[in-house]
Amino acid sequence: MQTPKKHPTQIVQLSSMANYRHHENQGSNGQKQAEVVVVMVPFPAQGHLNQLLHLSRLILSYNIPVHYATSSIHNRQAMLRLHGCDPSSVSNIHFHDFVIPPFVSPPPNPNAPNKFPSHLQPLFDASLHLRQPVGALLRELSSKARRVVVINDSMMAYVVQDVVAIPNAESYTFHSVSAFALFLYLWEAMGKEVPSLEADGGKNNNIPKDLPSLESCFTNEFLDFIAFHCDFQKLSSGRLYNTCRIIEGPYLDLMEKIRGDKKHWALGPFNPVRIPEKKISSNIGRHKCLDWLHKQAPNSVIYVSFGTTTTMEEEQIKELAIGLEQSEQKFIWVLRDADKGDVFNGEVRKAAVPKGFEERVKERGIVVRDWAPQLEILSHPSTGAFMSHCGWNSCMESITMGVPIAAWPMASDQPRNAVLIAQLLKVGIVVKEWSHLDQIVTSRSVENGLKMLMASREGDVIRKRAADLGGAVRRSLDRGGVSCMELDSFIAHITRP
Known part of the structure; x- marks a missing residue:
């Protein structure tokens, strides 16, 4: 595969990755075997597609092959709407156009009492049928690579569940929401009591007293959809966030305390942060x-x-x-x-x-x-x-x-x-x-x-x-910056011997 060009607006320091060796090993059949490949499995809504496509760019800059697996419609949508970066920065991504069953695609209702996009639920349900083709892709790649690393949207956990049956594969759950919002969901589900946080019964100064209710935030059907994926999220090896510790450090710390069974990485911002003047x-x-x-x-x-x-x-x-x-x-x-x-x-x-x-x-x-x-x-x-x-x-x-x-x-x-x-x-x-x-x-x-x-x-x-x-966030991507170091840490982890 041709080595991808590094995007000029996203500074990623390869020099700090001395322990990462990008080469190919000889397999038992005499064919070349890739070290590590990454498979992105996005949720088919624009904000989710966009985030994992930009993360794909960042991982490509470490010379790691990246596969982006979703339906043909949503691959096309993701690429058509990609902006802020040089198109060549994604030219070496392997896009897999999978087929999902036909689904109803009604227009949104502007007068609906709940602003949640319930008209997309048929699409969300149809996306569950990606399990079979994604599983087949993972098994195929596992025979050609030393390790297959799956990065899946939290709402695609069901789709990637077969990763546990592949000895040289592992998955990481990407949370498309803020660490703050995710922590609050979990904190409330735990009865707002997390005794290990503070000696005063689980209270914390970083938690606002008056929080917006969850009323009308979701439909009941979508809440069931989220719950359906939760059990499968337990199969992952870690959690990834599109944020950085400069923005959400306290809430990432809280997430690590209440979900300390897995490693957490704040890899953001995923989007380019310095748009070349010639681009605009x-x-x-x-x-x-x-x-x-x-x-x-x-x-x-x-x-x-x-x-x-x-x-x-x-x-x-x-x-x-x-x-x-x-x-x-x-x-x-x-x-x-x-x-x-x-x-x-x-x-x-x-x-x-x-x-x-x-x-x-x-x-x-x-x-x-x-x-x-x-x-x-x-x-x-x-x-x-x-x-x-x-x-x-x-x-x-x-x-x-x-x-x-x-x-x-x-x-x-x-x-x-x-x-x-x-x-x-x-x-x-x-x-x-x-x-x-x-x-x-x-x-x-x-x-x-x-x-x-x-x-x-x-x-x-x-x-x-x-x-x-x-x-401060932009500088965090420079050498020695917290976001650069966090991304380096994740790459070092997935490329470990």
């Missing part, structure tokens, strides 16, 4: 919103996007539009419906904005209705804030680029991530409190939140704190 300034294939962004003053634009699983009702879209207009702040607003299970099949709803809105704000704002290059937008010097649903992928991208967040959680782990961002890290504000989840966010609330973050002394302090945290 080149006219070749550049998104139109970057052309507009180039013309704006530094830190003057708020980026508004609610991820790939959110669909807003018309009334809320109207209030958001009015709030953006009345705030008099510059903005890029990505207004898209949630992804369907098959993003390539069928029409997508074009949500309406108030009549004349785009004409009135054309000098200081644009509405984007297609896929937007989020990393390039967040890394641009003109971007000053990010109004976000607080999905963990978006949180990590915003933190690493030093951009503060106006938190507007919708479902899943997002309400707890909003607490981490605004209350604990203090690199953002909350636009929608989870206790008011059934209420429309008014245009006045939007206006006031944006003005506070973008045009106030308090906002300046928050943005300075976000910039400082982002700088």
Whole structure:
């Protein structure tokens, strides 16, 4: 296999890996045998696909072969939406296009009382059928490599269960949520009592007193889906996170205390953290919103996007539009419906904005209705804030680029991530409190939140704190940095003799 090019924006120090030897051994049949191969098994939703694809890039930079195994639809989706990096950095990944049974792919319901993307459940159920082809791939690779290392999304644990029957294979569970959110789930499941943490009966100063409830975060059907995978997660050899100890050190320590039976590695940030200037300034294939962004003053634009699983009702879209207009702040607003299970099949709803809105704000704002290059937008010097649903992928991208967040959680782990961002890290504000989840966010609330973050002394302090945290996270990837050392540690572990 051709040695992959190292991505210039992601500094990974190979010199510290003196104990790692990348070569091939002669097998008993005289054929060359690879030392170690890695197999990624992502969960088929955009934020999950994206994270493991970026982790694949990082592992490739250590000259370790990587296989990315999912359905043909979702391989195509992952690659089409890859952004922020040189495409050549993933050119040597082995993509395996597996077939899953046909599944219903309905459009999202903008008026559903629960914002969790329940319309994707048929896809999630169909993904369980990947067990057979993934198992066959692992057995095939095990005959050609000294060790097969499986990195699977926590919600694909059932699919990779056959790894325990392969003597030279081992698996590692990737948690796509923050360590903070995951710890809280486990802590609550344990009755909020973990006596080994503190002498005062399990209390800890890093645990907020008033946590958002889990009401409406998930559907019952998806909670059952999560529970189904939990028993199979016990078969893994360790846990991986897209975070770093600079961001979530206390919660990684807590996870290690209550789940000390396995090794934990914080390998993030997975996404590129230094976007080459030529990437955002080149006219070749550049998104139109970057052309507009180039013309704006530094830190003057708020980026508004609610991820790939959110669909807003018309009334809320109207209030958001009015709030953006009345705030008099510059903005890029990505207004898209949630992804369907098959993003390539069928029409997508074009949500309406108030009549004349785009004409009135054309000098200081644009509405984007297609896929937007989020990393390039967040890394641009003109971007000053990010109004976000607080999905963990978006949180990590915003933190690493030093951009503060106006938190507007919708479902899943997002309400707890909003607490981490605004209350604990203090690199953002909350636009929608989870206790008011059934209420429309008014245009006045939007206006006031944006003005506070973008045009106030308090906002300046928050943005300075976000910039400082982002700088620290980026430096953690340099030689001797905590994230670089953590990734080195994981690679040394999986390539051990």
